[in-house]
Amino acid sequence: MEANIVIMKCSSTNGFVGVRVQKMEDGDWHRTWAFKINPKTANREGYDSTMIHGSLCCTEEFPGCPYCGNMSLYYCCKCKHIVCYNGTDTHVVCPWCGYSAALRTAEYLNLSAGRF
């Protein structure tokens, strides 16, 4: 079983979130868990090293953003990071890079992640 961690930022609090993703039998990647993470720890552990290509659907166990409970996420096309998303806003400002845009949800995402 392949699993990785991708780093997400919370849109409500700017907190860093480690999102555990798992490769499913059909080759797609799903989100299985989320937890608060210290970005310095994340760098030291060597996250951010491989690419994930998948829909990042959430599994039943997925607990949502550990800061605000958001279940969804969006992908910033400018800085290529993910951000938690409440599912209703049509205009968002990326907490990573400040890019503000009308939201487009991507079916498949390309993300960098590290081995877990």
Ligand SMILES: [Zn+2]
């Ligand atoms: Zn959040």
Ligand SMILES: [Zn+2]
């Ligand atoms: Zn961004």
